[in-house]
Amino acid sequence: xxxxxxxxxxxxxxxxxxxxxxxxxxxxxxxxxxxxxxxxxxxxxxxxxxxxxxxxxxxxxxxxxxxxxxxxxxxxxxxxxxxxxxxxxxxxxxxxxxxxxxxxxxxxxxxxxxxxxxxxxxxxxxxxxxxxxxxxxxxxxxxxxxxxxxxxxxxxxxxxxxxxxxxxxxxxxxxxxxxxxxxxxxxxxxxxxxxxxxxxxxxxxxxxxxxxxxxxxxxxxxxxxxxxxxxxxxxxxxxxxxxxxxxxxxxxxxxxxxxxxxxxxxxxxxxxxxxxxxxxxxxxxxxxxxxxxxxxxxxxxxxxxxxxxxxxxxxxxxxxxxxxxxxxxxxxxxxxxxxxxxxxxxxxxxxxxxxxxxxxxxxxxxxxxxxxxxxxxxxxxxxxxxxxxxxxxxxxxxxxxxxxxxxxxxxxxxxxxxxxxxxxxxxxxxxxxxxxxxxxxxxxxxxxxxxxxxxxxxxx
Numbered sequence: 001x002x003x004x005x006x007x008x009x010x011x012x013x014x015x016x017x018x019x020x021x022x023x024x025x026x027x028x029x030x031x032x033x034x035x036x037x038x039x040x041x042x043x044x045x046x047x048x049x050x051x052x053x054x055x056x057x058x059x060x061x062x063x064x065x066x067x068x069x070x071x072x073x074x075x076x077x078x079x080x081x082x083x084x085x086x087x088x089x090x091x092x093x094x095x096x097x098x099x100x101x102x103x104x105x106x107x108x109x110x111x112x113x114x115x116x117x118x119x120x121x122x123x124x125x126x127x128x129x130x131x132x133x134x135x136x137x138x139x140x141x142x143x144x145x146x147x148x149x150x151x152x153x154x155x156x157x158x159x160x161x162x163x164x165x166x167x168x169x170x171x172x173x174x175x176x177x178x179x180x181x182x183x184x185x186x187x188x189x190x191x192x193x194x195x196x197x198x199x200x201x202x203x204x205x206x207x208x209x210x211x212x213x214x215x216x217x218x219x220x221x222x223x224x225x226x227x228x229x230x231x232x233x234x235x236x237x238x239x240x241x242x243x244x245x246x247x248x249x250x251x252x253x254x255x256x257x258x259x260x261x262x263x264x265x266x267x268x269x270x271x272x273x274x275x276x277x278x279x280x281x282x283x284x285x286x287x288x289x290x291x292x293x294x295x296x297x298x299x300x301x302x303x304x305x306x307x308x309x310x311x312x313x314x315x316x317x318x319x320x321x322x323x324x325x326x327x328x329x330x331x332x333x334x335x336x337x338x339x340x341x342x343x344x345x346x347x348x349x350x351x352x353x354x355x356x357x358x359x360x361x362x363x364x365x366x367x368x369x370x371x372x373x374x375x376x377x378x379x380x381x382x383x384x385x386x387x388x389x390x391x392x393x394x395x396x397x398x399x400x401x402x403x404x405x406x407x408x409x410x411x412x413x414x415x416x417x418x419x420x421x422x423x424x425x426x427x428x429x430x431x432x433x434x435x436x437x438x439x440x441x442x443x444x445x446x447x448x449x450x451x452x453x454x455x456x457x458x459x460x
Contacts, residue, residue, distance in 0.1 A: 007180075008154070009147060009154050010150075013150055031367065034196070034197070034198060034367065038369070041197060041369050042369055042370070044220075045369050049381040050381025050382075051216050053218050053230045053428075054230070055231055056229035059438055059442035061098075062442065062445035062449065063445070064095060064099065065445075067101065068101045069104070069159050069441075070103070070159050071091060071103050071158060071440070072105075072107065072152075072153060072158040072160070072182065073087065073088060073106070073107040073113065073161075073164070074107060074108040074109070074170060075124075075125060075164040076124040076125065077125060078260070079337060081109050082112070083165070084109060084162075086234060086237055087187065087436060087437055088118060089433075090433045090434050090436070090437035093437075094441055095441070106119040106120070106121055106152060106156065106158075107121065108121055108123070108124055108145065109124075110126055111126075122145045122149060124142075127141065149173055153180040154180050158177070159182070159444040159447055159448060160443045160444035161182045161185070163177075164187045174207050175205075183208040185207070185208065185209045186209070187440075188211070189217050189228065193220045193369060194370045194373070195369065197369060200221070200224045201224075203226065204225050204226045207226070209228070210229070211228070211229055212228050212231065213230075213231065213232060213233040214378070214379070215230070215427070229435075231432045231435040231439065232427075232428045232429070232432035233427055234433055234436070236427065236432060237431065237433050239344050239430065242322045244345065246417070247330070251329040252285045252329060253286075253288075253289055253328045253329055254287070254289070254329065254330055254403075255289050255291045255328040255331040256272050256276060256314075256332050258272060260336060260337075262297070265297070265300065268352065268353070268354045269290070270308050271352070272334075273304070275396070276403075277308075277310065278396075279403050282404060283404070287313075288314040289317050290305060290314055291318075291321060291324040292316075292317075293318070295318045322341065325344075328345075328347055330349060330407045330413075331347050331406075332352065332403060333349050333350070334352060335352075335373055340375060343423060344424075348412075348413050349406060350403045351374045351388070352387070352390075352394075353373065355389065355390065356391070357391060358391045358392070360391065361389065361390055361391040376423050379423040379427055380426075384420060386399075386405075386406075388402075
């Protein structure tokens with residue numbers, strides 16, 4: 001073990017900064033090693049895609065303590081905070097059912113966690129919503145955030161740390177939390193199976209229990225020695241109250257979904273509007289809607305439409321994502337979690353991701369381990385949604401042909417619809433946050449019982 005002075009929060013943060021610098025130095029060697037074995041890694045992932053996975057059984061009951069459990073929660077982005085709020089509610093409900101006193105929560109998060117009565121240590125969610133600020137400024141900010149979180153963890157001695165998504169922040173934070181005696185659950189396993197799989201070695205040592213959300217993930221992580229419990233996708237919890245729809249046969253609406261971050265929107269939306277304009281020249285009845293869940297992004301979306309000269313035919317709709325999708329016939333979308341919203345509405349789509357540089361495009365072609373980058377295609381085990389990742393103007397002719405097919409080709413649309421039903425079935429039912437909370441409580445109660453965290457229960 002580290003001597004007490006070496007285990008101070010400041011020392012631990014310096015160690016993480018040095019670790020990140022070392023990873024950057026070693027990146028060329030690790031990348032070369034990956035390329036030498038890329039074929040086998042791709043074949044392994046291809047075998048796993050499209051396979052179902054049952055949720056892990058709930059852990060066996062453990063007695064609750066007489067005092068309140070101390071739970072540290074962390075999320076770094078808006079979507080992660082939504083899941084963190086659900087976790088807080090489910091943990092409270094589980095403890096209440098067991099007759100224990102209400103748990104005490106502290107967090108890195110944002111305003112929604114604060115509204116749940118959670119004590120804040122830092123607010124990275126607000127920072128993330130403001131966009132990328134450059135590597136040096138971000139490094140200083142996140143090092144300070146780790147310092148504050150480390151000081152808090154050293155002082156409060158939490159029974160468990162529940163970290164949500166965002167592995168770039170949470171893998172270092174997991175090591176810091178464990179150094180201060182807190183077992184760590186990580187909700188939403190990183191997509192190491194798709195990109196830079198060598199990172200899983202550090203992840204295995206950083207977390208006590210990984211909570212997976214996609215059905216092919218548990219087998220991949222288990223093969224690499226990670227203690228993993230499959231709980232399902234938390235987005236389905238939020239979608240449980242949203243009616244599942246099918247595209248209306250008389251709809252002429254094309255939905256454009258340009259991404260969640262402002263930098264991604266700026267890179268992709270002008271190109272998407274050009275593609276939509278070309279479709280309208282071939283099918284003048286098309287009605288274009290630029291759709292986004294976040295109302296605060298309406299102004300930059302309107303500005304992009306104005307700049308593209310599309311004010312007369314492209315309408316911006318914010319704040320009611322599912323209401324807009326329910327009216328659409330097809331979609332042109334940036335890759336991301338929003339594809340699962342399209343899946344919920346069984347909406348045919350073309351997926352694009354326009355990269356900021358030719359170097360990034362080159363890396364995406366050589367270092368992706370998966371045959372597709374779209375989550376719906378990974379769930380289906382085949383290319384349901386035509387997908388295109390590129391820099392510059394990209395394969396405009398191929399995108400145009402695919403987009404017209406999603407809008408006009410009834411045979412293709414019927415085949416896509418059947419595949420979307422299969423993908424939705426493989427994704428599983430809603431209810432991920434309750435079993436995730438049960439796994440997190442199990443880690444906390446195991447710590448109080450004085451033993452090492454046992455692995456998650458497996459299905460017989």
